[in-house]
Amino acid sequence: MKQCLLFGDSATDPQGEVPAVIDTGIVSELSFDIEATGRDPLSDTIVGIALCKEKGKSYYVPVRHNGPCNIQEALSILMPVLEDPAVAKIGHNLKYDMLLLRQEGIHVRGRLYDTMVASYLLNPIKPDHSLQDVAVEHLAHKKRPFAEVLGKRASFAEVPVEEATQYAAEDAELAMELKDMLFDKLQSSGLERIYFEIEMPLIYVLADMEEAGIKINKERTEELSKELDRELEELRSRVYRLAGSTFNINSPSQLGKVLFDDLGLKPMKKTKTGFSTSMDVLEELSKSHELPREILNYRSFYKLKTTYTDTLPKLINPRTGRIHTSFNQTVTSTGRLSSSDPNLQNIPIRGEWGTKIREIFIADEGNVLVSADYSQIELRILAHMSEDESLVDAFKNSIDIHARTASEIFGVPLDAVTPDMRRAAKVVNFGIVYGMSAYGLSEALSITPKEAAVYIENYFNKHAGVKRFMEHTIQTARQDAFVTTLLGRIRPLPEITSTNAAVRQQADRLAVNTPIQGTAADLIKIAMVRISKALQARNLSARMLLQIHDELLFEVPEKELNETLELISVEMEAALDLSVPLKVEIGWGKNWAEAH
DNA sequence: GCCGTCACG
DNA sequence: ACGTACGTGACGGCA
Numbered sequence: 040m041k042q043c044l045l046f047g048d049s050a051t052d053p054q055g056e057v058p059a060v061i062d063t064g065i066v067s068e069l070s071f072d073i074e075a076t077g078r079d080p081l082s083d084t085i086v087g088i089a090l091c092k093e094k095g096k097s098y099y100v101p102v103r104h105n106g107p108c109n110i111q112e113a114l115s116i117l118m119p120v121l122e123d124p125a126v127a128k129i130g131h132n133l134k135y136d137m138l139l140l141r142q143e144g145i146h147v148r149g150r151l152y153d154t155m156v157a158s159y160l161l162n163p164i165k166p167d168h169s170l171q172d173v174a175v176e177h178l179a180h181k182k183r184p185f186a187e188v189l190g191k192r193a194s195f196a197e198v199p200v201e202e203a204t205q206y207a208a209e210d211a212e213l214a215m216e217l218k219d220m221l222f223d224k225l226q227s228s229g230l231e232r233i234y235f236e237i238e239m240p241l242i243y244v245l246a247d248m249e250e251a252g253i254k255i256n257k258e259r260t261e262e263l264s265k266e267l268d269r270e271l272e273e274l275r276s277r278v279y280r281l282a283g284s285t286f287n288i289n290s291p292s293q294l295g296k297v298l299f300d301d302l303g304l305k306p307m308k309k310t311k312t313g314f315s316t317s318m319d320v321l322e323e324l325s326k327s328h329e330l331p332r333e334i335l336n337y338r339s340f341y342k343l344k345t346t347y348t349d350t351l352p353k354l355i356n357p358r359t360g361r362i363h364t365s366f367n368q369t370v371t372s373t374g375r376l377s378s379s380d381p382n383l384q385n386i387p388i389r390g391e392w393g394t395k396i397r398e399i400f401i402a403d404e405g406n407v408l409v410s411a412d413y414s415q416i417e418l419r420i421l422a423h424m425s426e427d428e429s430l431v432d433a434f435k436n437s438i439d440i441h442a443r444t445a446s447e448i449f450g451v452p453l454d455a456v457t458p459d460m461r462r463a464a465k466v467v468n469f470g471i472v473y474g475m476s477a478y479g480l481s482e483a484l485s486i487t488p489k490e491a492a493v494y495i496e497n498y499f500n501k502h503a504g505v506k507r508f509m510e511h512t513i514q515t516a517r518q519d520a521f522v523t524t525l526l527g528r529i530r531p532l533p534e535i536t537s538t539n540a541a542v543r544q545q546a547d548r549l550a551v552n553t554p555i556q557g558t559a560a561d562l563i564k565i566a567m568v569r570i571s572k573a574l575q576a577r578n579l580s581a582r583m584l585l586q587i588h589d590e591l592l593f594e595v596p597e598k599e600l601n602e603t604l605e606l607i608s609v610e611m612e613a614a615l616d617l618s619v620p621l622k623v624e625i626g627w628g629k630n631w632a633e634a635h
Numbered sequence: 636g637c638c639g640t641c642a643c644g
Numbered sequence: 645a646c647g648t649a650c651g652t653g654a655c656g657g658c659a
Binding site for chain 2: 289291310311312313315316317318338339342343346347375382384385386387388389393417556559587588589590
């Protein structure tokens with residue numbers, strides 16, 4: 040027995056002149072191939088849902104187009120399909136569609152095929168993974184730009200339904216076509232497992248995190264803004280007095296005039312537009328004049344106020360009372376996530392003000408925030424990938440790695456390592472991972488390049504495995520023009536064969552750094568998926584809120600704290616089986632500062 | 636819309 | 645001689 044959808048002819052066949060009457064029979068025939076789209080980026084609401092059965096057979100359900108259709112009835116008919124775990128979902132940027140549907144109470148389930156993420160895995164250095172761009176690259180298909188369809192209208196809902204149908208159906212059809220095309224390419228590049236076991240399940244986790252958001256103490260944040268205002272006022276007058284004139288401190292060009300013309304300080308570095316007034320320059324100049332120090336103070340307070348304390352309260356969602364970031368899964372060339380609008384991966388942590396600002400991120404009543412971070416993750420991955428004996432041994436025996444490096448590069452016994460030596464060794468350990476030169480190390484440690492070269496030489500004498508690994512990685516990269524992570528994620532390095540030495544050396548550093556940074560990114564993504572599944576399996580209601588590259592932040596009901604702490608540590612430490620143990624440091628408190 | 640600067644891992 | 649440590653995003657100034 041056929042049942043007509045109650046919104047009847049509001050469903051429109053893009054090919055046909057006659058509006059098609061979609062019935063439940065057709066909807067269930069769409070089983071494998073669904074693309075929820077027809078969204079309106081301007082108002083962040085669902086305007087319609089485009090469904091593609093196969094090429095040439097697409098439907099558009101105009102949920103919010105002006106007309107007599109009944110939203111609730113339309114959605115209640117699509118809901119069983121969208122929520123059916125046996126029905127796979129195909130789309131371009133599915134997280135976006137999933138989040139819109141959740142606002143309507145629909146929770147998408149089932150296997151995902153996201154063509155945007157597929158495009159990213161195939162080429163993470165591609166700057167643009169929009170459907171428009173991906174369709175041109177992989178299908179040589181020029182898609183009509185959304186802006187053109189929209190014209191001067193305020194919303195997609197005002198576009199005539201026939202035109203909207205053409206547009207939305209084209210989106211759905213392109214995703215369908217791209218799915219087959221990109222899936223073949225993923226398989227032949229060995230990216231299938233990363234796609235299905237890491238990135239696709241991660242979409243659900245990221246959607247949950249974005250939807251959850253994080254609570255902040257609004258009143259306290261506003262207090263901090265006022266406090267910063269008073270500090271800035273004082274600093275401004277001090278700066279003007281020392282400069283002998285008033286000017287815009289935020290303008291590097293005006294500041295340059297004051298420092299280098301009026302005060303006659305000697306410029307040290309040039310930028311494209313003038314003399315540099317960056318931190319390291321002002322740091323150096325502060326030895327000969329009081330002003331640069333005050334400029335630095337002014338800048339740091341100004342940064343904190345404009346980027347954090349002034350901005351965050353305005354971003355509280357009135358519906359949820361919380362701040363919701365976006366986690367971008369297709370941005371970085373190494374496989375890391377990024378966070379934007381607002382970026383919650385660069386919240387201050389250092390110094391007194393770092394603590395003050397982290398204190399404004401709080402747990403809801405009855406909950407605590409839990410922070411879990413991987414200890415020295417990149418060095419552990421380096422140890423595993425290089426099989427360097429001394430590094431592996433140090434981690435296996437829980438030796439303080441920076442202290443050991445200090446004893447190696449300074450040639451003193453472990454118990455004779457001073458805090459200063461350990462601090463220098465820490466810089467060396469980080470520098471190695473980035474491919475730092477003797478010059479770079481000398482700058483970072485304020486020593487001569489000669490001394491720095493000795494440290495580096497000492498390091499490699501004790502770590503032949505690391506040296507071998509770096510040389511081998513660069514050599515392989517030169518042959519393949521790409522590098523891979525432990526899990527097989529790819530980063531192309533087109534410039535590794537450049538005839539320009541500077542360009543080529545840059546690529547050499549990327550060749551060494553990317554497998555390490557990228558493997559760390561793979562690892563924490565695996566952990567996120569595992570934790571999400573384990574929490575569900577154990578019926579725990581902790582929510583993952585943020586990922587900050589080697590740290591995960593959760594909101595956990597106090598009553599479930601002990602069980603959840605255990606679960607998080609276990610899942611994170613077991614996410615990958617390396618030749619060195621993984622160590623997780625975990626803490627909790629009423630705010631992010633306490634949890635750390 | 637780019638540049639310089641600076642917050643984070 | 646080359647240029648000099650990897651990966652991000654947001655802000656204000658300026659054209």
